[in-house]
Amino acid sequence: EVQLLESGGGLVQPGGSLRLSCAASGFTFSTYTMNWVRQAPGKGLEWVSSITGSGGSTNFADSVKGRFTISRDSSKNTLYLQMNSLRAEDTAVYYCAKDGLNWGSYFDLWGRGTLVTVSS
Amino acid sequence: DIQMTQSPSTLSASVGDRVTITCRASQSISSWLAWYQKKPGKAPELLIYEAFILESGVPSRFSGSGSGTEFTLTISSLQPDDFAAYYCQQYNSYPLTFGGGTKVEIK
Numbered sequence: 001e002v003q004l005l006e007s008g009g010g011l012v013q014p015g016g017s018l019r020l021s022c023a024a025s026g027f028t029f030s031t032y033t034m035n036w037v038r039q040a041p042g043k044g045l046e047w048v049s050s051i052t053g054s055g056g057s058t059n060f061a062d063s064v065k066g067r068f069t070i071s072r073d074s075s076k077n078t079l080y081l082q083m084n085s086l087r088a089e090d091t092a093v094y095y096c097a098k099d100g101l102n103w104g105s106y107f108d109l110w111g112r113g114t115l116v117t118v119s120s
Numbered sequence: 121d122i123q124m125t126q127s128p129s130t131l132s133a134s135v136g137d138r139v140t141i142t143c144r145a146s147q148s149i150s151s152w153l154a155w156y157q158k159k160p161g162k163a164p165e166l167l168i169y170e171a172f173i174l175e176s177g178v179p180s181r182f183s184g185s186g187s188g189t190e191f192t193l194t195i196s197s198l199q200p201d202d203f204a205a206y207y208c209q210q211y212n213s214y215p216l217t218f219g220g221g222t223k224v225e226i227k
Contacts, residue, residue, distance in 0.1 A: 035216075037164075045156070045164065045207050047216040059214050100169060105211045106154035108175065110163035 002026030009114030022096030
């Protein structure tokens with residue numbers, strides 16, 4: 001079955017760190033650019049970060065640049081998001097999403113999301 | 121950055137109604153636009169890409185049109201399963217950006 005399954009969310013204090021994981025199955029993971037997209041409570045969707053299939057190129061939203069790192073392990077078919085210096089405004093459901101084309105396109109497969117809450 | 125503006129933000133409609141949602145880009149994005157459906161507690165689902173191409177498995181009552189800066193998503197006959205939020209997204213350039221969303225409610 002083609003699917004994405006996120007994990008690693010939880011409650012963290014401001015200034016803390018968290019690492020999210022996304023396990024992919026049912027498609028050739030190493031071929032596709034992968035992304036993280038988030039949705040804060042009561043808000044819309046916000047693209048966070050992208051990484052190419054090889055892992056050689058990455059891109060970040062200005063709101064997380066310098067604090068978040070994206071990476072992937074093709075031997076484990078897993079995408080990661082390392083989140084440091086977390087702020088209250090990072091509270092959101094984080095979704096893993098697969099690119100429909102190659103680099104910088106639409107998202108044709110999404111996970112169910114993992115909730116990150118930044119609060120003291 | 122390319123700003124995406126959706127209207128209306130909320131829409132009240134009845135089963136069987138024809139519904140149209142508009143998405144405007146702050147600069148030309150050619151046809152590099154996608155539409156998604158989002159239900160509470162569920163993952164977003166891709167409906168349309170490249171402005172008008174229906175994703176496999178999506179009912180034909182959904183259609184998309186437009187190019188440049190103005191786009192529309194049309195639901196020809198609203199069904200009970202269609203009450204949800206809808207988002208447009210441009211992929212002309214990074215940063216990838218979404219519209220603010222349109223919530224389709226039961227009238």
